[in-house]
Amino acid sequence: MSSLSLKKFVGQVAVVTGASAGIGKAVAELLVKNGVIVAGLARRVDRLEDHSKQLINEKGKLHAFQCDLTNQQEILTTFKKITTNHGPISVLINNAGLSIETNIIGGDIEKWKPVLDTNILAVAICIREAVASMKQHNLKGHIINVNSMAGHSVYDFPNASVYPATKHAITALTETVRLEINREKLPIKITSLSPGYVATDFIERAFGKAIDERLKSRAGLESKDIAETVLYILSTPDHVNVKELTVCVQGEIF
Template structure:
C-alpha cells in the first residue's frame, strides 16, 4: 500500500487554516494540524482524521519541537502550509513595540523557521515538496491600523521569492497566497459593522467576502502537480481588489 504524502498546516484550528487542511485532506494528504488553541486544533484534526500538535508559531523552541515530533511520529513532509498569523491592530503613533515584535515573530519569523526546517527535511529525503505561505493583499496595499501585520506580510512575500530561488535546485516549490476580505474570525469585526463591511465591499469588485474554502482550494492547487511549474509567486485571492483603481 502506497503511503500518503504528509502535509503540515499551521494555524489550522479554524478559518483559512482549517479550510486548507480540509482541501489537502480531500486531495489525498495525511494532514497534521497545528495551532496554539489546543482544544480547537484537537477537534479540527479529529473532524478530518488527521493529527493535532499544539504549537506557538512565535516561539522558535516550540516550532523546532513540533518538527522533531513530526519526524519521529509521522515521517517527512511533502507539503507545508504556513498559515498561522495575527493582526493586532492599533494606532500607529502609540503602537507598542512589543506588540509589533509579537506579530513579526508569529507572521514572519515563524514562517522562516518552519520553511527552513521543512525544506531541510525534504532535501534530506529527496522529496520534491511544496511550501505555501499565507500572505495578504496587505503585502501590496496597507491599512494604517495594522502596521506590524502589513510589514510582516510584505516580508512573507519577499521570503517566498527568496526560498523559491534557493530551493529550486532541490525541486521544492515555494509560493504564497494573498487573501483579500475573507469571511473568517479575523473579519468578524468588519462583518458586524454595516458601514465597515460596505466600505470593504466597495473595494472588492466581486462585491462579496470570500469563503475560506476558496483560499483552501488555491493552496491545494499550489501543492499539487497541476502547479508543477509555479514557484516564487504570490497568488492574490481578493475578488479583484488589487486591480481596482477607482470607479464612478
C-alpha cells in the first residue's frame, strides 16, 4: 500500500474517535505520518498526549481532546474546539465502539445504554457536526464509520446483547447519510468499514480475559491492517466512493 497517497488531505483536519488505543491509535498514527492534522478524541486523554509526543517529528500532528462520547454536550463542545483551534474538518473516522457483557433476555438495561449511546447516537452526532463543517467550507470531505462484520451477520457470541444491533444500525446509518449527501449534491464521501476479529484489548475489556484468551488462539487482524485499509479508502479518486469494505483474516469466518 506504499503507493497510496493522502496528498489531498495533507495539512487538513481529520477527527478520529476512540484514538487512544487499538484501531483508533493506529489510524491516527498513520494519518499523522501522511501529513494530516489529527484531532484525536478519547476519554483516556493522557494516552493521546503521550502518543502525540511520540509523533512530534512526523509530517502531521496529533492533538489530544478528552471527550466522553456518551455525553452529547461534550461531543458538541469538542467539535467546536476543534474547528475553532485547528480549522474545518475534512475527514471523520468514527472509530469508537463499546460492548458490555450482558444479554437481552434478563439483561441489564443500564449496560445497554452506554453501548447504544456510543455506537449509534455518538456516531450520528459526529457525522452531523463534521458535515456541517465540510458544507460551510465547501470541502471534499470523507467520513468512515468503523462498523463490524457483526453489522451484517449475527454470530453466536454469548452476552453480546445489543452490540450486533448497534452495528447493523451503522450499516443503515451510513447508507442513509450517503443518500442525504447525494440529495444535497455535496462533494462528501461516506464509507462503512467492517472488520472481522481484530486483536486489540476490545474483547478483554468487553467480555473478560477468558474469552479474550480463547480468541487469541486463532488468527486475528492487526490494528495496522485496518489503518492501512483506511488509507486506501481515503486515497481513492474523487469520483470513487467505497460504500462498504469488509475485511477479515484469510481462512476465518470472521
